[in-house]
Amino acid sequence: MKISGNTILITGGGSGIGRALAEAFHTLGNQVIIAGRRQQVLDETVAANPGMKSALLDIENAEGIRVFADRLGKDYPSLNVVIHNAGIMRPENLLEQGDDLGTLDATVTTNLLGPIRLTAALLPLLKQQPAATIMTVSSGLAFIPLALTPTYCATKAAIHSYSQSLRYQLRNTSVDVIELVPPYVQTELMGSGQASDPRAMPLKDFIDEVMTILKTQPDATEILGERVRPLRFAELNGVEKYEAFFQSFNDAVPAPH
Template sequence: MRISGNTVFIPGSTSGIGLALAIELRARGNTVIVGGRRAELLERIAAEHPGIDTVRIDTADPASIDSAAKEVLAKHPDLNVLVTMAGIMRVEDWHEPESFLASAEAVVTTNVLGPIRLIAAFVRHLQAQPDATIVTVSSGLAFAPLKATPSYNASKAAIHMLSESIRLQLADTTVKVVELEPPSVRTSLLPGQEDSEFAMPLEEFVTEVVALIEAQPDAREIQVERVKFLRYGEARGDYDQVVETLNASDPHGR
């Protein structure tokens, strides 16, 4: 993925990593469209960042995805980058189904079906572009489990393997598949995470991500240095120690 000259749609980016990445990509000379569920947040983003376009989208709703895709492509027919950013994270207790089933279903709907439906809505258009990219968003927790968030871990492991698989299928097209693998970052993904000393500062994370995209435009995985502890535990042979350290670091492993 080149660092500038793209038209980028980032659904699920009204806050946190998505919004920070949108702002930075806009500053690097890209046309950026931010998507989200809440109209008031979209209005605020449009007012505070006049160069960023916005569209309402609920990535848990197939009809909303289809409607937003039509709107985005009508306004931005040169769209060539889709970033499937939307995601939720829930703390779960799997001792009793009443305490986790609804949460698990919501996580899978948003984190797995959401990206699948988004890709389905845009992949034909992207294949018609001379240079296009699908950016999926997994997590360091795709490679080492956090005890408190089973469904989130599993959803991100699914995104990793989905990315690996569709990259193979789309190898005969102009569409690249790039997987962004964040560590814990200071966002509101979980309560208290914005102030967690164990999480990576948001600005630092996005700065490193953009530098990696610029330095490695052909990279298949975008890994800040901090996530490699989780990403490569099994390859290094210290997976058990990684899992133990992750889950001892604080109550949510941040």
């Protein structure tokens, strides 16, 4: 992926990792469009970054995604990079879930169906570009699930699988597929406490690492920082060590995470 001269759409671009990526790419001379559900948050981000653009998007609305993609193609015909960053992460007590599946439905729709639907809607435009990139965002928890957030982890594991299949099917096109695999980062994904949790990687450090990898490894298919590698490659140690790691990892994480 080239890191300048692009027209980039970033979903969930008004806060957390999405905003930090948007600002990093904006600084490098890309035309960045941030998308999300909260107009005020989008407006605040754009105001702080003159030249950045925004567009409202409800990633849970299937028909809305199609309308959004059509409008985006007309407004930004040079669009060649999509970063699927929008996501939600909520704790679930499966023993007491019963018929209340609101969190499950919202998580699957936002984290999994949303990126798949938006990719399908934008792929015709992306394939027309001389060079294009789809960046999915999974998680270290795709490889070692956090039992506290089972649906979130399941969607991220599915995004990893989807990214591999998408990359293979697009291998003879101009569209590259990159999977960004974050560790535990200081954002408000799981509430304000996460933003100052000393166990989490500072957001600036994470973004600096990501941008360095993109600059120095332009052909990378997975963006893996040092902190996420133990999770990403835990299965290489064998079943017994993996199970032990899973047990200790979950035992060590108090709620909320």
